[in-house]
Amino acid sequence: xxxxxxxxxxxxxxxxxxxxxxxxxxxxxxxxxxxxxxxxxxxxxxxxxxxxxxxxxxxxxxxxxxxxxxxxxxxxxxxxxxxxxxxxxxxxxxxxxxxxxxxxxxxxxxxxxxxxxxxxxxxxxxxxxxxxxxxxxxxxxxxxxxxxxxxxxxxxxxxxxxxxxxxxxxxxxxxxxxxxxxxxxxxxxxxxxxxxxxxxxxxxxxxxxxxxxxxxxxxxxxxxxxxxxxxxxxxxxxxxxxxxxxxxxxxxxxxxxxxxxxxxxxxxxxxxxxxxxxxxxxxxxxxxxxxxxxxxxxxxxxxxxxxxxxxxxxxxxxxxxxxxxxxxxxxxxxxxxxxxxxxxxxxxxxxxxxxxxxxxxxxxxxxxxxxxxxxxxxxxxxxxxxxxxxxxxxxxxxxxxxxxxxxxxxxxxxxxxxxxxxxxxxxxxxxxxxxxxxxxxxxxxxxxxxxxxxxxxxxxxxxxxxxxxxxxxxxxxxxxxxxxxxxxxxxxxx
Amino acid sequence: xxxxxxxxxxxxxxxxxxxxxxxxxxxxxxxxxxxxxxxxxxxxxxxxxxxxxxxxxxxxxxxxxxxxxxxxxxxxxxxxxxxxxxxxxxxxxxxxxxxxxxxxxxxxxxxxxxxxxxxx
Numbered sequence: 001x002x003x004x005x006x007x008x009x010x011x012x013x014x015x016x017x018x019x020x021x022x023x024x025x026x027x028x029x030x031x032x033x034x035x036x037x038x039x040x041x042x043x044x045x046x047x048x049x050x051x052x053x054x055x056x057x058x059x060x061x062x063x064x065x066x067x068x069x070x071x072x073x074x075x076x077x078x079x080x081x082x083x084x085x086x087x088x089x090x091x092x093x094x095x096x097x098x099x100x101x102x103x104x105x106x107x108x109x110x111x112x113x114x115x116x117x118x119x120x121x122x123x124x125x126x127x128x129x130x131x132x133x134x135x136x137x138x139x140x141x142x143x144x145x146x147x148x149x150x151x152x153x154x155x156x157x158x159x160x161x162x163x164x165x166x167x168x169x170x171x172x173x174x175x176x177x178x179x180x181x182x183x184x185x186x187x188x189x190x191x192x193x194x195x196x197x198x199x200x201x202x203x204x205x206x207x208x209x210x211x212x213x214x215x216x217x218x219x220x221x222x223x224x225x226x227x228x229x230x231x232x233x234x235x236x237x238x239x240x241x242x243x244x245x246x247x248x249x250x251x252x253x254x255x256x257x258x259x260x261x262x263x264x265x266x267x268x269x270x271x272x273x274x275x276x277x278x279x280x281x282x283x284x285x286x287x288x289x290x291x292x293x294x295x296x297x298x299x300x301x302x303x304x305x306x307x308x309x310x311x312x313x314x315x316x317x318x319x320x321x322x323x324x325x326x327x328x329x330x331x332x333x334x335x336x337x338x339x340x341x342x343x344x345x346x347x348x349x350x351x352x353x354x355x356x357x358x359x360x361x362x363x364x365x366x367x368x369x370x371x372x373x374x375x376x377x378x379x380x381x382x383x384x385x386x387x388x389x390x391x392x393x394x395x396x397x398x399x400x401x402x403x404x405x406x407x408x409x410x411x412x413x414x415x416x417x418x419x420x421x422x423x424x425x426x427x428x429x430x431x432x433x434x435x436x437x438x439x440x441x442x443x444x445x446x447x448x449x450x451x452x453x454x455x456x457x458x459x460x461x462x463x464x465x466x467x468x469x470x471x472x473x474x475x476x477x478x479x480x481x482x483x484x485x486x487x488x489x490x491x492x493x494x
Numbered sequence: 495x496x497x498x499x500x501x502x503x504x505x506x507x508x509x510x511x512x513x514x515x516x517x518x519x520x521x522x523x524x525x526x527x528x529x530x531x532x533x534x535x536x537x538x539x540x541x542x543x544x545x546x547x548x549x550x551x552x553x554x555x556x557x558x559x560x561x562x563x564x565x566x567x568x569x570x571x572x573x574x575x576x577x578x579x580x581x582x583x584x585x586x587x588x589x590x591x592x593x594x595x596x597x598x599x600x601x602x603x604x605x606x607x608x609x610x611x612x613x614x
Contacts, residue, residue: 033504038513042515045523056534056537059537063540067605078610
């Protein structure tokens with residue numbers, strides 16, 4: 001309407017007069033104007049309605065997509081895990097494509113992209129190095145921290161996931177303490193600390209709950225002298241003086257007993273729930289036995305039963321559980337430098353420094369320890385401390401570094417032995433080593449198991465109509481030890 | 495004056511028809527708006543239900559122990575709403591479980607997810 005008014009010239013206004021102009025110009029145009037306005041309003045409203053409905057449709061389809069994507073993720077995860085399980089059980093050869101997996105109307109097929117070899121699996125743990133006092137195996141990684149004067153316990157499962165209920169504040173940080181993990185049962189670990197004249201044993205449950213047992217343990221000396229196991233069907237803790245005397249603690253019943261063993265060994269609970277050593281109503285303070293620098297439980301005679309091994313500065317002792325015999329080896333001036341299983345030569349081989357003959361290797365035989373005829377790269381290394389082997393690979397410490405000696409004779413350093421923790425954290429295929437790295441903790445998993453086979457695969461998950469909902473690349477890493485035991489790790493590829 | 499009055503306004507017929515048209519489209523708009531809010535509420539409910547279902551599923555299949563076969567139901571609160579959760583765990587082998595989680599979300603129906611848990 002404004003357009004018409006503006007378009008009128010002043011000349012024509014002068015000629016016709018103002019009243020005539022208004023009457024003439026809009027007369028025809030105004031007819032039906034209300035309808036035009038109404039239609040315009042209707043058009044706007046209908047457009048808005050369509051936008052609303054379109055928006056709803058978008059929201060609904062977005063939600064449907066989210067639900068389908070969530071199901072596709074689960075279906076693909078199930079397919080990948082099933083393939084990993086089949087590889088672990090030997091039902092699927094690494095590199096072969098498994099049959100398509102169907103779950104909840106989603107079909108997942110794995111396409112092999114390639115295979116290769118890998119070194120030990122390296123895992124960056126969700127733990128800080130700051131304030132870390134110890135890291136021990138407890139069906140995963142049990143870390144002991146000192147933080148602002150408090151004792152803090154944190155736990156990760158074998159896959160490196162934080163356990164529910166952790167970290168746990170276990171009270172003021174003690175001056176003397178030890179920690180040990182349990183491999184089975186109701187407890188995850190135990191921390192023993194001295195408090196005045198008495199001692200406090202804090203038992204850590206799987207959910208992060210704690211149980212405290214108090215007692216007098218006059219013989220116990222802190223510093224790696226705490227061991228766990230079960231005795232008579234209940235959890236047991238052995239706290240020693242680092243030699244051949246100590247205490248047996250049964251936390252469930254609250255009982256504490258003196259416990260001793262022959263010199264050169266330490267009292268221990270055996271794998272079948274018995275005792276190596278004797279219980280005594282009184283302890284001795286003379287400490288007659290030599291200091292034990294390392295002790296462990298492993299099948300060294302190949303009978304399938306774990307045996308007990310102790311190493312002192314002057315000898316090696318071995319309790320063979322199946323035969324119930326204690327075998328010892330020592331000679332004047334000789335010092336064990338390195339010890340452990342060296343497959344395929346022996347379940348227990350010891351590198352000695354002999355004052356007269358220099359370095360010599362000895363091994364456990366059916367008749368006891370005998371000299372070992374040696375040749376090869378494994379015997380040329382300056383090993384120190386505990387040795388592990390498997391699949392032709394030897395893992396141990398050389399010149400202050402944790403190293404891997406591969407079957408081809410190459411020695412590969414992994415990390416420094418300082419500020420590192422070695423234990424069988426995942427409870428399978430030998431030990432792991434964890435080391436402080438850039439403020440965090442990095443773990444090399446099962447290095448003694450040798451190199452693994454990597455399988456790169458692409459997983460495609462489709463619905464019943466053939467629409468692809470998820471395409472993701474995965475890497476399977478398969479480790480197999482000399483006994484045929486396999487471990488398979490699955491990781492998403494970025 | 496008579497002529498001016500007639501020319502400056504709408505006729506009765508125009509007004510009635512225009513009114514009807516506007517009434518109809520406004521009704522349509524009202525219906526659409528009502529539908530919009532109802533549906534967006536349902537979608538929002540399903541969105542929250544999906545979050546609950548994913549959480550329950552992840553807790554079940556990624557837990558430290560293999561879930562025990564059987565059915566369980568409970569009410570779980572999320573975002574100020576209560577959701578009815580049903581979890582079915584079936585045995586697929588000695589070390590495998592099939593897990594189905596259903597979270598009902600009022601008028602919006604139910605969200606169902608199915609996954610597998612393996613003992614490793």
